[in-house]
Amino acid sequence: MNSKYIVIALLAFSSSSFAETNLKSLENISQELVDIRQQISNLHDKINFKKENFRDQLRSFANQKSDLEVKISRSDLNLKDLQRELNKLKEINQDKYKSYDELTPVIEKSISSLRTSIKGSLPFKIKERLQALDDIEHRLNSNIISPNKAANQLWAYVEDELMIGRSSGIYNESINIGGEDKLVKVLRIGKIAMIYKTPDEGYGVFRKQENKWVQVAIEGGDNTRQLDYLFDSFNKNIRNGLFTIPNILPNS
Numbered sequence: 001m002n003s004k005y006i007v008i009a010l011l012a013f014s015s016s017s018f019a020e021t022n023l024k025s026l027e028n029i030s031q032e033l034v035d036i037r038q039q040i041s042n043l044h045d046k047i048n049f050k051k052e053n054f055r056d057q058l059r060s061f062a063n064q065k066s067d068l069e070v071k072i073s074r075s076d077l078n079l080k081d082l083q084r085e086l087n088k089l090k091e092i093n094q095d096k097y098k099s100y101d102e103l104t105p106v107i108e109k110s111i112s113s114l115r116t117s118i119k120g121s122l123p124f125k126i127k128e129r130l131q132a133l134d135d136i137e138h139r140l141n142s143n144i145i146s147p148n149k150a151a152n153q154l155w156a157y158v159e160d161e162l163m164i165g166r167s168s169g170i171y172n173e174s175i176n177i178g179g180e181d182k183l184v185k186v187l188r189i190g191k192i193a194m195i196y197k198t199p200d201e202g203y204g205v206f207r208k209q210e211n212k213w214v215q216v217a218i219e220g221g222d223n224t225r226q227l228d229y230l231f232d233s234f235n236k237n238i239r240n241g242l243f244t245i246p247n248i249l250p251n252s
Helices: 003-092 094-119 126-141 147-166 221-235
Strands: 168-177 180-189 193-197 203-209 212-218
Touching: 094 126, 094 147, 126 147, 168 193, 168 221, 180 221, 193 221, 203 221, 212 221
Parallel strands: none
Antiparallel strands: 168 180, 180 193, 193 203, 203 212
């Protein structure tokens, strides 16, 4: 074949190959552009969706703010109403507060007088009786209770003390005998005397001598038998009848 024709054929082949390559490149670029447009469209849709959500949140926040402002306004009105009611109550109770101020010193004086009386009374559960007074005084001074309520509680305490003076009974009590604390059976007779029975069947009595309560041991067969019968009767809840007991009356 003539070399001229060969060169022309090669040039034609090269041109055809170059054209095909360019065509494929254009097709690839076109596809990439389509993909990019699709991505841009997707991103645009996402942005619009987020914008719409953001607008919805803003509208929701605006509505919540409006509701809160209404509630705050109502609360302010309620607070003002309550303040007016409080001022009215203060005016109404002004005289009552004055009476409370006058009542408190009277209650404190009564508590002090009762405390002195209890300390000098029959030594029956002295700690508990004094503690009850201390509790009333503490609640009064700490404003836990009003003076009026403290007066009511103090009156109930006085009634309990009067009941002690009118009643008798057997109790467990820890008392000091010969310098040692012992748990004994105690038979209290009003506020006149307190007879005790030790675990070893010994007897003694608290009675007043020259304005002081002293322990006096009770001995003797007759005395012991009388007290055995007395304690046994009280244990059986027999409170009526004739009982003979040793002399327990105070000595002046």
